[in-house]
Amino acid sequence: MRRPCETAGLGLVRPTSSAIAATSGAEAIGDRSAAAGVSSTHPAQRFKGLIGVTPKRLARTYRFTATVFAINPAGPVDWGDLAGGAGYFDHAHVGHGFRASTGLTPPRYVEVRRRFLCERPGHALDGWPQLTTR
Template sequence: MEYVGRVPAPPLDRFIDDIYCLTGVPRHRRMNVPPMPSAHLFVNLGGPARLWDSDPSVPPAVIIDGWFMGVWTRRFLVEYPAQVRLVGVHFKPWGLSPFVGMPATELRDRWVPVDAVWQRALDRIRDQVGDTATTTEALRVVEDELRSRLARAASRGLGLVRHTGERLETSHGAVPVGALADAAGVSGNHLATLFKSHVGVTPKRVARIYRFAHLILSVDALGPVDWSDLAQTAGYFDRAHFSREFKDFTGHTPTEYLALRRRFPAERGFPPDSGPMPAE
């Protein structure tokens, strides 16, 4: 598959990591996706995609048109169609809030049809992108839609959440949440309440996801991997805690994950392969 993405122009870049097109034949149809520090919008222009939650009590979903996904705190599995064509958005963890007009907790660990959030928008977007639009045109259509929906007035507390979230992003989750609350002049409980409203999870959970994402993306499967050193660098000072969290987030032990990564190396310059792993 080909991945073409770009960072949108300000002010969208405060909330969005990139807008991208994903096209072609997938090298692996089924991918196991660990928690990553982002929320998502997908506009599907190809065949149906299938999604499975790692929580067995949640029924699987077949996605034909498009869907939003808030921040995920557990892994899920996606099955691509045989021919992929979609336009997607990687939002920062707090990035959905000014576009959707609902508490982020309603999108946490969920996939929700686009029209359930943006009523009667999906057909219009798909018609504009169409079958013949170039990648540049498709990215522009989605960027224009996002720009038109960006809330004119920031909702209560979003500025503080964004500032705090950016510190977690740049530190890879290493800044203590208590220190962030103190620096902002608010209580830890108040900061957690704001994060739940705008991100869907607490700042402590966001820090965990950033920390794990940094670790998993730093693994170089082509050479020897010192898991103890990587874990300590990422801020895991308890090896047992690291091992439990790794298994919880990926479904594999570190050793099993490394073996999979060596069997199925990530494609350079192809972000969707950097964290997710083929599901056997």
């Protein structure tokens, strides 16, 4: 029990990572650093050392995951609502996130996912939860 308390930087990483998780990646990392009274590179170094990724990468991962879960492949996708609900600045940022995570544009991702589900009825992904975004 003492070891986690003694880990250098854990006091900074724990609340920031919790806030990122709670907001599905919409947490403003720079605001967190400023509130903690540290430079933006300090949390990045602590995160990288303790959990292997920077806080921005963790936020992007949460944001992308929330977006993917919010897509209903059976219906039309309102990319503007999806972008805003997931904490992206605009449609272009959604596209960048999809290309960085999947190599596909958002419409192409939905097309591939629809085709996959049509070709594999009853697959585990067929029942993916449709989570709502903020």
